[in-house]
Amino acid sequence: MPINAGYKYVAAEQEYHQAETDSQRMKALRNMLSTAPTHKGAERLRADIKRRIAQLKEEIVKTKKQGKGRSFSIKREGAVQIVFIGLPNSGKSTLLSKLSGKEIKIADYEFTTTKPEVASIKFENVWMQGVELPAVYGGYSDHKQGRQFLSMIRSADFIVVVVKEFKDIAKIQAELKKANILLRKIKRLRGFEQEMPHMIVTWKDFDKKNLVKNLWKAQKLIRVQTRVGHKIAPKPIVLPNGSTVEDVAQTIHKDMIKKFRFAKIRGPSAAFRDQQVGLEHVLKDTDVLEVFMQ
Ligand SMILES: Nc1nc2c(ncn2[C@@H]2O[C@H](COP(=O)(O)OP(=O)(O)O)[C@@H](O)[C@H]2O)c(=O)[nH]1
Numbered sequence: 001m002p003i004n005a006g007y008k009y010v011a012a013e014q015e016y017h018q019a020e021t022d023s024q025r026m027k028a029l030r031n032m033l034s035t036a037p038t039h040k041g042a043e044r045l046r047a048d049i050k051r052r053i054a055q056l057k058e059e060i061v062k063t064k065k066q067g068k069g070r071s072f073s074i075k076r077e078g079a080v081q082i083v084f085i086g087l088p089n090s091g092k093s094t095l096l097s098k099l100s101g102k103e104i105k106i107a108d109y110e111f112t113t114t115k116p117e118v119a120s121i122k123f124e125n126v127w128m129q130g131v132e133l134p135a136v137y138g139g140y141s142d143h144k145q146g147r148q149f150l151s152m153i154r155s156a157d158f159i160v161v162v163v164k165e166f167k168d169i170a171k172i173q174a175e176l177k178k179a180n181i182l183l184r185k186i187k188r189l190r191g192f193e194q195e196m197p198h199m200i201v202t203w204k205d206f207d208k209k210n211l212v213k214n215l216w217k218a219q220k221l222i223r224v225q226t227r228v229g230h231k232i233a234p235k236p237i238v239l240p241n242g243s244t245v246e247d248v249a250q251t252i253h254k255d256m257i258k259k260f261r262f263a264k265i266r267g268p269s270a271a272f273r274d275q276q277v278g279l280e281h282v283l284k285d286t287d288v289l290e291v292f293m294q
């Protein structure tokens, strides 16, 4: 956050991050420029915004020259959306087929996948949406649809980077960096940069037994099932790690907290079967709880 930025600037920056089209992005950048602080300390920020406006103008011209191109939209489904990226022939289709059991065209020539391939990856009682994106290569951001794929990477929950060998990762990172996407531990925005949680999978890992389980664990989510008597809801509630009984209650019904007496827990977070706990109790993956109300 820049030094002493006013609320109008903050709003403009937010608008920029939420922009989905180039014209929305441009409008937001112009708003940022007009509301950015004018003092000396903010000089770099202003220069950065101007550079971005110039860059975006160039890109818009380029896109126009290339024609519209196809537009891909993928309906978000499942507990998380995971994009699979990598160089050409890096094994993206092979890995996604393995994880999902779905047949995806695999070929030993480059750029087999020219549009995103979607396959669901099932893990026990949840599933994750896997999306293979066409290969990342030098100039991804110049590619006709490359910029669309970059925005799909940004909006995903998680990235799987597929590489033959670990050393190939540098090329991917360099290409992502150009688009201000950084491979990091958690998803968050830092100024213009989008930090993305990720996992690197090399060919050596392909046959590891717990790949799907590890992919689920890397999402840092928990599944909790509610129970009424003997009936356990088959569909789990998915929440971030560290969620409490209160978080579960809130997703069920907002009045539940007011009338809450206690919950009975079974599963990894229970000290013993049917332990009675309060709203502040921290849950773990695969817990089952029954809520008792007044
Ligand atoms: N030996 C070996 N070949 C692989 C492996 N993974 C992928 N390949 C080969 O690499 C080529 C490209 O694979 P593909 O999954 O289509 O790569 P993509 O372009 O990244 O989707 C195919 O000929 C695969 O048979 C692997 O783990 N071991």
Ligand SMILES: [Mg+2]
Pocket (backbone or CB within 6 Å): 092, 093, 094, 105, 106, 112, 113, 132
């Ligand atoms: Mg492929």
